[in-house]
Amino acid sequence: METEMEMVSAESIGIGEDLTPPLSPISYSLHDAFLHSHCSSCFSPLPSSSPHHHAGGLLYCSSSCCCCCCCESSRSPLHHFSSSAHLLSPSLEPSDLRVALHFLLQIKPHFNSSYHRICGLMSNRHRLLTSSDDLAIRIRNGARAMAAAADGGEFLLEEAEAVLCAVLTNAVEVQDRMGRSVGIAVYDTCFSWINHSCSPNASYTFLPPETPRGGQRCRCLITPASSQPFDDTPPHLLTGLAGGPKIVVRSIKTIKKGEQVTVSYTDLLQPKELRQSELWSKYRFTCCCHRCAAHPLTYVDQHLQDSCGSDDFVTEYIDDAIDDYLCSNDTESCCKKLEDALLNHKTRLHPQNHLSLKAYTTLASAYSSASAIAMEDEDGLKMKRFSAAYSLLLALQTHDLFLHESSLIASVSNFWIGAGESLVNLAARLVSSRRWGGCGCRWSIDIRESLKEHVLKCISDIIGGGKVWKFLVVGNSYLEVVPMDMRWVESKTVGDDECVDGQQVFGLGAHCLLYGGILANISGGHDSPLSCYVGRLLDEL
Numbered sequence: 001m002e003t004e005m006e007m008v009s010a011e012s013i014g015i016g017e018d019l020t021p022p023l024s025p026i027s028y029s030l031h032d033a034f035l036h037s038h039c040s041s042c043f044s045p046l047p048s049s050s051p052h053h054h055a056g057g058l059l060y061c062s063s064s065c066c067c068c069c070c071c072e073s074s075r076s077p078l079h080h081f082s083s084s085a086h087l088l089s090p091s092l093e094p095s096d097l098r099v100a101l102h103f104l105l106q107i108k109p110h111f112n113s114s115y116h117r118i119c120g121l122m123s124n125r126h127r128l129l130t131s132s133d134d135l136a137i138r139i140r141n142g143a144r145a146m147a148a149a150a151d152g153g154e155f156l157l158e159e160a161e162a163v164l165c166a167v168l169t170n171a172v173e174v175q176d177r178m179g180r181s182v183g184i185a186v187y188d189t190c191f192s193w194i195n196h197s198c199s200p201n202a203s204y205t206f207l208p209p210e211t212p213r214g215g216q217r218c219r220c221l222i223t224p225a226s227s228q229p230f231d232d233t234p235p236h237l238l239t240g241l242a243g244g245p246k247i248v249v250r251s252i253k254t255i256k257k258g259e260q261v262t263v264s265y266t267d268l269l270q271p272k273e274l275r276q277s278e279l280w281s282k283y284r285f286t287c288c289c290h291r292c293a294a295h296p297l298t299y300v301d302q303h304l305q306d307s308c309g310s311d312d313f314v315t316e317y318i319d320d321a322i323d324d325y326l327c328s329n330d331t332e333s334c335c336k337k338l339e340d341a342l343l344n345h346k347t348r349l350h351p352q353n354h355l356s357l358k359a360y361t362t363l364a365s366a367y368s369s370a371s372a373i374a375m376e377d378e379d380g381l382k383m384k385r386f387s388a389a390y391s392l393l394l395a396l397q398t399h400d401l402f403l404h405e406s407s408l409i410a411s412v413s414n415f416w417i418g419a420g421e422s423l424v425n426l427a428a429r430l431v432s433s434r435r436w437g438g439c440g441c442r443w444s445i446d447i448r449e450s451l452k453e454h455v456l457k458c459i460s461d462i463i464g465g466g467k468v469w470k471f472l473v474v475g476n477s478y479l480e481v482v483p484m485d486m487r488w489v490e491s492k493t494v495g496d497d498e499c500v501d502g503q504q505v506f507g508l509g510a511h512c513l514l515y516g517g518i519l520a521n522i523s524g525g526h527d528s529p530l531s532c533y534v535g536r537l538l539d540e541l
Contacts, residue, residue: 005122006225006260007194013255016522019221020190022207022246026119027106027167028174028185029098041065041243043174043182044208065243092142092164095184100167101146103186104160108150115162120189123166127284139164169283174206174245177529179414185245193224194249196283197262198275199291200407201253204263205524207246208532222249222261252409252523262289268408269398271305271354272297291405299404304357306350317341318355322362331370335386338363339478351482352397360397364390364422381429382475388426388505389472389479391419395512396463396484410523416516417534423509424541430502441514455515462508471500510541 013019030038038045039061046061060066107119115125129136143160150156170192173181186192194202255261266278272292279287291298297305318341325334338359342349349356364387371383395415402412441455462468473479517534524530 005189005193005195007190007222008225009255009257009259009261010221010223012257013221013251015251015254016525017221017251018219018525019202019249019251019261020247021218021220022248023187023191024246025185025187025244027099027103028183028244029095029102030183031093031095031181034182035059038182039065042208043176043206043245045176092138092168096164096167096171097142097146099171099184099186100142100160100164101149103167104146104156104163105150107163108156108159115158118163118166121166121170121186121192123162124169124284125162125165128165128168129161131284139168172204172247177533183245185247187247189224190220190222191247191249194222194261194263196265196279196285196287197289197291197407198264198266198268198272198287199289199405200262200264201251201255201259202249202261202263203252203407203410203523204247204249205528205530207248207527208529225260248525250523250525253406264407267411268405269304269354269357269401269411272301273305274354300401300408303350303352303401304354306353314341314344314349315355318359322358325362325366329369331366331373334366335363335370338366339476342478342482351393352401357394357398360390360394363387364394364418368422384422384426384429385472385474386476386479388419388422388509389469389476391415391422392469392472392508392512393479393482395419395516409519413516413519413523413530416512416519417530418516420509420511420513420516421537423505423512424537425509427502427506427509430505441511452515452518455511455518459508459511459515462504462511467500468504468508471505510538513537513541 009019028043030040030043034043036059038059040058041060042065044061046059103118116123128139139161143157143164146160146164147156150160167184167186171184171186172191174183174185176182191204249261249263265283266275268275270278276287276292279285291301294301296302318338321334321337321341324330324337342356342359367383367387367390371380371387374380374383395412395418398408398412398415402408441458469484513534517531517538520528520530520534
């Protein structure tokens with residue numbers, strides 16, 4: 001009888017609780033682009049002010065990280081990066097192959113005849129290797145490179161295929177505070193058995209290496225749905241490796257005892273069709289969660305795909321404009337193309353359409369880059385205003401979606417923090433002394449519901465009059481006409497002669513930072529990299 005791969009809650013759990021202790025990976029690797037800028041053990045950025053530690057051609061941030069990897073390499077006949085030169089297959093990401101090779105070499109002496117389950121992890125081999133696209137070919141080419149690097153030749157080919165499939169199925173992208181994917185890691189069944197939902201009740205976060213392991217984070221509150229054991233796991237793998245990025249699973253909704261725990265395998269701010277396409281492409285399954293099964297579509301999915309016409313042309317146009325910007329850093333061309341697309345009356349995209357949100361993200365970045373290049377004059381100030389406006393627009397529009405789908409909390413917290421940073425930086429151009437008081441807010445983040453609602457009310461009060469928004473958008477043809485009818489924002493009557501000053505911009509930015517920090521605290525914990533970062537920013541205000 002096949003073991004049911006599902007994790008359930010061992011007890012009733014509230015919002016913002018750790019479901020697992022910090023879990024160490026059983027295999028991991030940085031992406032190639034970060035091998036020279038990040039620690040190959042904990043994935044932290046390498047310090048610029050102190051010498052780096054070297055071992056096996058790799059860089060480490062500290063002697064402890066270096067020692068961890070040296071100890072791990074002694075467990076297998078080959079260090080997990082030492083044969084990178086042999087992994088010449090262009091078929092898959094080198095990081096995928098490195099992780100799979102290290103995994104293979106650890107379990108090789110213990111390998112049984114089952115290729116369906118590797119150390120309790122589903123390989124998905126039967127689906128991935130029978131696919132009609134070129135994925136099966138790429139997997140076989142990658143497995144040949146692995147077998148050659150491990151000196152196993154054709155005798156190790158089937159094992160290499162199974163392990164590579166297990167890595168592709170179970171590996172998770174390790175992201176830094178900025179949301180960049182710096183590498184991948186595979187974790188044991190405590191994490192890898194958690195199934196996907198497009199409306200999950202849990203999220204996960206990666207902890208910085210200095211995070212203490214104590215208190216609540218020593219407990220595990222989830223358990224397999226089935227008690228049937230699996231016996232193919234080498235004992236040393238059950239505890240994970242000493243190095244590598246540690247992961248913690250955390251509740252973002254209330255969870256009843258015995259209820260299945262789920263996380264998201266994809267970007268939840270994509271419409272249903274794109275989510276389903278990505279899940280099938282990567283994992284070969286069709287999601288049947290209540291959000292995907294809803295008919296008619298949920299409020300969030302209706303708005304993510306809402307437009308007045310066909311999206312095909314504007315999708316290609318927006319994607320091309322973003323690609324051109326990433327390749328050439330031509331901010332002026334990028335902003336013009338994206339705003340022309342958003343103003344197109346034939347396809348008039350809803351402000352919460354996924355293409356609009358993607359465009360706002362890029363426009364905020366492009367205008368910020370343009371302001372850094374411009375002189376400290378009115379033109380530079382205008383670029384800063386537009387950047388702050390698009391950052392705020394992104395936070396406001398996604399917050400409305402968050403009110404209908406609370407599992408969007410991690411993405412929305414990032415947008416609020418981005419808006420806060422942009423507004424505070426703009427305020428620094430407007431006033432030499434920044435201060436804000438009278439609202440009763442304390443500049444420290446915690447997850448009390450009363451504090452969260454109070455901070456949101458302060459944001460609504462500042463935005464409600466419309467003066468700050470008008471100041472930010474004046475002179476921008478799209479921002480001046482984009483609908484801003486936020487139902488959670490209470491409109492206020494303000495005198496026409498009232499002017500916006502830098503203190504109001506600063507006050508809005510500080511509250512955006514605080515609110516984003518509160519959401520980050522819920523989804524990631526008080527010691528997550530993002531929460532710590534916001535805490536430091538608030539301390540400086």
